[in-house]
Amino acid sequence: MSLLEVDALDVHYGAIHALHKVSLAVEEGEIVTLIGSNGAGKSTTLRALSGMVQSSGGTIVYGGRSIVGLRSDEIVRLGLAHAPEGRGIFGSLTVRENLELGAFSRRDGKVRSDLERMFERFPILQERAQQSAGTLSGGEQQMLAVARALMARPKLLLLDEPSLGLAPKIVQKIFAIVAEINRDGVTILLVEQNAHLALSVAHRAYVLETGEVKMAGSASELAASDEVRKAYLGVG
Amino acid sequence: MIPAAAQPISVTRALTRSLLPVAVGLGLGLGLGQVVPTGTYAEKILFDIGINIILAVSLNLVNGFTGQFSMGHAGFMALGAYASIVVTYYGGFALFGDVGCHLNAQGYGLYFTSLVVGGLVAAAAGYLVGLPSLRLRGDYLAIVTLGFGEIIRVVLQVSYAVVEPEEMATVDWWERPLHLGKSLGFVHQGAYNSLSWTYAAVVLTLLCAYRLRESTHGRAFLSVRENEIAAEAVGIDTTRYKVNAFVLAAFFAGVAGALFGHQLGTGTAARPEEFNFMKSFEAIIMVVLGGMGSISGAALAAVTLTLLTELLRSVQDYRMVSYALLLILVMILRPEGLFGTRELWHFLRRRRP
Amino acid sequence: MTEFLQFLLKGISVGSLYALLALGYTMVYGILQFINFAHSDVFMLGAFFSWRLATWFKLIDPSPLVATSLLLAAMALCALTGFLIELLAYRPLRRAPRLNVLITAIGVSLFLENSGQLVFGKDPRSYPQLLAEHTFSVGGVNVRSVEVIAVVTALALMVALHTLVYRTKIGRAMRAVSIDHKVAGLMGIPVSRVISFTFVVGSALAAAAGVLVGITYGQIKQPADSSWVLYGLKAFVAAVIGGIGSVPGAMLGGLLIGLCEQFVGGYISTQLRDAIIFALLIVVLLVKPSGLLGRRAIEKI
Numbered sequence: 001m002s003l004l005e006v007d008a009l010d011v012h013y014g015a016i017h018a019l020h021k022v023s024l025a026v027e028e029g030e031i032v033t034l035i036g037s038n039g040a041g042k043s044t045t046l047r048a049l050s051g052m053v054q055s056s057g058g059t060i061v062y063g064g065r066s067i068v069g070l071r072s073d074e075i076v077r078l079g080l081a082h083a084p085e086g087r088g089i090f091g092s093l094t095v096r097e098n099l100e101l102g103a104f105s106r107r108d109g110k111v112r113s114d115l116e117r118m119f120e121r122f123p124i125l126q127e128r129a130q131q132s133a134g135t136l137s138g139g140e141q142q143m144l145a146v147a148r149a150l151m152a153r154p155k156l157l158l159l160d161e162p163s164l165g166l167a168p169k170i171v172q173k174i175f176a177i178v179a180e181i182n183r184d185g186v187t188i189l190l191v192e193q194n195a196h197l198a199l200s201v202a203h204r205a206y207v208l209e210t211g212e213v214k215m216a217g218s219a220s221e222l223a224a225s226d227e228v229r230k231a232y233l234g235v236g
Numbered sequence: 237m238i239p240a241a242a243q244p245i246s247v248t249r250a251l252t253r254s255l256l257p258v259a260v261g262l263g264l265g266l267g268l269g270q271v272v273p274t275g276t277y278a279e280k281i282l283f284d285i286g287i288n289i290i291l292a293v294s295l296n297l298v299n300g301f302t303g304q305f306s307m308g309h310a311g312f313m314a315l316g317a318y319a320s321i322v323v324t325y326y327g328g329f330a331l332f333g334d335v336g337c338h339l340n341a342q343g344y345g346l347y348f349t350s351l352v353v354g355g356l357v358a359a360a361a362g363y364l365v366g367l368p369s370l371r372l373r374g375d376y377l378a379i380v381t382l383g384f385g386e387i388i389r390v391v392l393q394v395s396y397a398v399v400e401p402e403e404m405a406t407v408d409w410w411e412r413p414l415h416l417g418k419s420l421g422f423v424h425q426g427a428y429n430s431l432s433w434t435y436a437a438v439v440l441t442l443l444c445a446y447r448l449r450e451s452t453h454g455r456a457f458l459s460v461r462e463n464e465i466a467a468e469a470v471g472i473d474t475t476r477y478k479v480n481a482f483v484l485a486a487f488f489a490g491v492a493g494a495l496f497g498h499q500l501g502t503g504t505a506a507r508p509e510e511f512n513f514m515k516s517f518e519a520i521i522m523v524v525l526g527g528m529g530s531i532s533g534a535a536l537a538a539v540t541l542t543l544l545t546e547l548l549r550s551v552q553d554y555r556m557v558s559y560a561l562l563l564i565l566v567m568i569l570r571p572e573g574l575f576g577t578r579e580l581w582h583f584l585r586r587r588r589p
Numbered sequence: 590m591t592e593f594l595q596f597l598l599k600g601i602s603v604g605s606l607y608a609l610l611a612l613g614y615t616m617v618y619g620i621l622q623f624i625n626f627a628h629s630d631v632f633m634l635g636a637f638f639s640w641r642l643a644t645w646f647k648l649i650d651p652s653p654l655v656a657t658s659l660l661l662a663a664m665a666l667c668a669l670t671g672f673l674i675e676l677l678a679y680r681p682l683r684r685a686p687r688l689n690v691l692i693t694a695i696g697v698s699l700f701l702e703n704s705g706q707l708v709f710g711k712d713p714r715s716y717p718q719l720l721a722e723h724t725f726s727v728g729g730v731n732v733r734s735v736e737v738i739a740v741v742t743a744l745a746l747m748v749a750l751h752t753l754v755y756r757t758k759i760g761r762a763m764r765a766v767s768i769d770h771k772v773a774g775l776m777g778i779p780v781s782r783v784i785s786f787t788f789v790v791g792s793a794l795a796a797a798a799g800v801l802v803g804i805t806y807g808q809i810k811q812p813a814d815s816s817w818v819l820y821g822l823k824a825f826v827a828a829v830i831g832g833i834g835s836v837p838g839a840m841l842g843g844l845l846i847g848l849c850e851q852f853v854g855g856y857i858s859t860q861l862r863d864a865i866i867f868a869l870l871i872v873v874l875l876v877k878p879s880g881l882l883g884r885r886a887i888e889k890i
Contacts, residue, residue: 052771072774081775088772090765097761104762105777152777305688368875375624375691376874379825383867386819390864512815517695524692556703556813563696568681571689 003028003063003156003187004049004080010057011041011048011211018044020211021058026156026189031182033190033198033219035232036208042191043085045208046158049189050082051075063155077105081154085161085191087145091134095125098133098144102151111151118147121177139170146177156187163194175201195232199223207232261439269432274500279431281546283499286434287492288538290441292522293531294488297445299520300528300577301454302481303461304370305378309489310515311385312358314392316490317497317506318416320354324426324498325398326412335401337426347428351437351494358490359483361388366482370475385513392508393419421507427500434495441488445531448484457481458529458577521563527575536580591729596855597848602736602805604847605743609798610824611831611839611846612750613791619767619834620787623687626694627674629821630701631667631792635799636716636809637709639663643717656719660742660800664793671792675785698818705812713810716803739801746797747840750790754836763787767834819863823850826870832883841881 004026011019019041026032034042047053049060051072060068067075076082081102090098099118103111119126122143128136133144142162149157159178163171171194179201182188192198199205199219207215207228215222222228272279291309298306324346329335331346338346361384369380395416399407407415416422448454459467460474467474497506518541526537541559548555566573575583610632617625639659642648648655678697682690723734754760765773766783774780802820803809810816823846831842846866854862873880 050775052775071779072771073777073779076775076777084772084775088769088775090768090772092768093761093764097764100758101761101765101773101776101778104758148776303688305691369871372874372878375622375687376878378691379624379822379829380871380874382822383826383870386822387864387867390861394858394860513818514815517699520692520695553703553707556699557707560696560698560700560703564678564693564700567685567689567693567696568678571682571685 001064002026004189005061006045006049006058007061008058009045009048009055009060011044011053012056013053018211019048019055022208022211022213023058024206024213024216026187028155028187029182029185030204031178031188031190031202033192033202033205034208035192035195035198035205035228036214037232038193039210040208041211042208043160044211046082046084046160046189046191049075050080050084050158052082052084073105076152076154079153079155080158081149081152081156082158083145083149083160083162085164087141089133089136089141089144089148092132094130095133095136095144096129098148099125099151102148103153105152114151114153118151121180122147139166139174142166142170142174143177146174146181150181150186154186156189157181159188159190161191161193163192163197171197195228196223199228199233257443258439261443262436265435265437265439266432268435269430272431274430280501281542282431283429283434284546285539285542286431286438287496288519288522288542289438289535290488290492290495291519292526292534292538293441293445294485294492295519296523296526296528296531296534297448297457297481297485297488299523300530300534300573301449301457301461302478303528304478304482305375306381306482306485307378307513307516307520308365308381308383308385308388309485309519310511310513311381311388312362312486312489313493313496313515314385314388314506314508314511315361316354316358316493317511318392318422318493319357319490320350320494321422321424321426321497321506322413322416323350323353324428325422325424326409328426329401329404330409335425337428339428343428347426347433347498350428350498351433351491354494354497355487355490358493359487362483362486363479366479366486370478370482382513382516385511385516389508389511392416392511398422398424417505419508421505421510422497423505425504426498427504429495429498429500434499437491437495441491442531442535444484444488449529449531453477453480461529521559524563524573525566527573527577529577530573530575530579532580533573533575533578537574592855594728594730596851598730598732598736600848600851601844602740602847603850604844605740605747606798606801606805606843607820607824607827607846608840608843609743609746609794609801610821611827611843612747612836613795614821614825615828615831615833615835615839616763616787616791618828620763620784621679621690623690624694624825625791626691626821627678627697627701628791628795629818629824630698630705630812631671631674632795632799632821633705633812633817634670634701635663635667635796636803637705637714637799637812638666638796639800640714640716640803640809641709643719648719649717651718651721653720656804659719660797663796663800667796667799668789668793671788671795672785674792675788680781680784702813702817709812711811711813713808713814715808716806718807719804733805735804739805742797742801746794750794751836753790759783759786823863823866826866828880829870830873830880832880835880835882838880838882 002025006024009022048055162174202219205219205222295309365384398417399415456472456477522537527533613628762778827842827846828839831838853865
């Protein structure tokens with residue numbers, strides 16, 4: 001039984017058919033990545049999973065139960081966190097408040113100790129804890145977005161374009177953190193336009209094109225395939 | 237639609253097309269004034285209906301056509317009423333040497349002038365209010381226009397007492413327009429209005445609104461309503477269209493006010509209280525219920541609601557409660573209004589435009 | 590000088606009521622981006638609920654305990670009213686154009702005014718004297734004890750609200766929702782419930798303002814009287830001037846409007862007072878649409 005099973009998922013934005021019968025699965029402990037060009041439906045897939053958009057068909061089974069039709073806040077409570085595209089930082093709130101909001105749905109008393117752990121992992125966030133989050137640099141905001149999603153203690157983390165608009169050095173750092181989080185036992189579904197990076201960190205990958213799954217396989221297989229190399233890795 | 241308009245048509249046909257409705261409409265309007273005896277209950281109701289049609293149809297130019305939201309229609313109406321009374325009262329004194337009602341060619345000429353002046357003053361105010369505030373977001377326009385209406389009402393209340401004919405010599409002519417009768421209202425004897433005047437104005441308003449919507453201007457208006465960004469992208473100066481619609485609506489509201497201010501019985505005193513925001517709200521209710529963008533819908537709503545107001549006079553207290561509930565229900569169940577942008581005849585022909 | 594101080598005091602007293610009301614407008618605008626026209630009617634209901642309870646139970650002897658319980662009862666009843674308004678009238682329109690929500694709000698406002706008139710009658714009511722009235726003179730300035738109590742109550746409520754919004758978990762959630770509904774949902778925040786809560790809190794504050802009006806002036810106008818709406822409009826102007834969406838801004842704006850009203854009324858003209866306040870609104874919207882403490886500039890569309 002996979003942690004997440006998506007079958008024949010359809011999403012419409014008005015008259016636009018954004019996702020067309022997308023099926024994918026994520027096993028516990030994996031990093032799975034969705035790659036594809038702009039507008040291929042990667043972010044839409046994540047949005048449908050976290051309840052930000054309503055699907056118009058298909059099934060989403062997470063941890064053995066269907067989560068289709070649930071609201072975002074109900075889905076988070078099941079342990080599925082989403083660090084959205086564009087980071088979604090609450091700019092006028094402080095860094096600490098952002099992190100505390102990440103743990104909004106938790107009722108256990110360990111939020112404070114988790115906050116400390118997060119500050120250990122991201123020292124820069126501790127330094128800036130009382131600053132309003134809007135004053136952070138892009139890389140810092142991305143770290144905050146990841147840290148905030150982790151504050152929900154998710155089993156499955158949806159990460160949307162963590163490298164977007166960041167300098168290569170910072171991107172390296174973020175991806176190191178992604179691998180680290182995964183080693184700590186968090187399953188990750190990663191959407192990334194930088195296919196090279198994504199395939200280097202992921203176990204398995206799906207290639208999306210115009211709202212449909214075109215290819216699927218292990219990260220190394222796909223990285224070696226001619227088609228992927230041509231279309232997404234800029235080789236050959 | 238477009239191919240038909242593109243075909244060249246003969247000058248005579250063009251003239252018939254444009255003038256015939258005006259002539260027929262005016263004929264009907266003027267005729268109505270001859271048929272219904274003055275001073276009757278029927279006349280009063282028909283008069284109320286006429287005024288409300290003008291108000292609803294003109295407000296629809298803003299709220300329905302461009303999707304902006306004006307809540308100060310009563311303010312423009314007040315301006316029109318007062319400006320026109322200034323013309324017939326103080327202007328009449330200059331012309332005739334007294335302030336009575338002169339039902340002759342000169343008197344009617346004066347009255348006609350006063351209607352135009354009333355409209356123009358309101359239109360000028362519309363321009364002043366509309367130009368800056370239409371750059372703001374829709375609901376801010378609502379609050380600005382509401383504030384404007386209140387300012388007008390308050391300012392009218394602090395005007396000076398009406399100058400009586402015998403005191404006229406003691407007040408300079410340019411100071412006279414400040415003498416508007418305070419909160420008591422501008423009481424005068426110039427009952428120039430009749431159903432003929434009223435319905436002539438109704439017909440002109442309806443035709444203007446209809447023509448406007450069928451013109452390229454009208455299409456621009458509707459595009460502003462549907463999608464402002466897209467309208468701008470295809471090169472429509474959205475602010476200009478919004479201001480134009482606003483000014484035109486203010487003009488007709490001003491005319492309605494002017495007619496109102498000269499109606500025997502109701503308006504031979506124009507009181508500031510008459511033009512409070514409930515008046516604006518009533519016009520809004522008509523537009524919303526009739527259909528935002530539907531001319532005949534707004535007019536029909538004006539007729540229906542005016543008649544209902546009369547019929548429900550005995551249960552007055554429940555009337556507004558049910559209007560309010562109706563408004564909420566329509567917004568939830570049929571957000572585009574009962575008619576939407578369709579016209580009455582679209583339903584009769586059983587097809588959509 | 591004495592005159593000046595008298596206006597100042599009166600301005601603070603009126604201004605704190607505007608501030609209480611303005612908070613409701615600003616919170617709803619911050620979270621749903623629309624002008625809750627029905628807010629001034631909830632304010633009116635606050636006054637009438639407490640009046641009705643006081644007359645029912647024949648509470649005519651001044652007593653701080655009675656006054657406090659009436660205040661709390663009115664706040665609870667109006668909180669319920671606000672909750673129902675949101676649930677029945679606004680929630681079905683969550684995805685509708687803002688214009689429709691605005692029209693609905695006008696509908697709700699008309700409904701409350703006219704049904705209020707049916708229930709509470711068409712006459713102004715004299716409000717029972719819930720607090721003992723003393724007037725003392727400080728340096729030639731007359732200070733009424735009830736006004737002082739009203740100002741202190743208003744301030745206490747504002748401090749409480751400020752703490753709620755800036756120091757508690759639900760307050761953080763409210764601010765998050767006002768920034769981005771969707772992302773707030775991703776944090777596990779039940780967005781609809783937070784919106785309901787915002788209406789509940791705003792309505793309770795409006796009710797408090799209504800009770801304080803009754804206590805201060807000893808008389809309440811009839812439910813459909815335009816003075817209620819005017820009160821509300823001026824409070825909205827206060828919220829805009831302070832910066833719509835900003836809680837401290839609403840408090841500051843309320844105070845400014847109160848002072849402005851008293852000084853204009855005292856030194857220039859009582860009749861022109863309201864006209865000048867609306868003129869001020871138009872000027873602020875044109876010159877600095879984000880208000881004094883507002884963070885977000887007003888979008889063009």
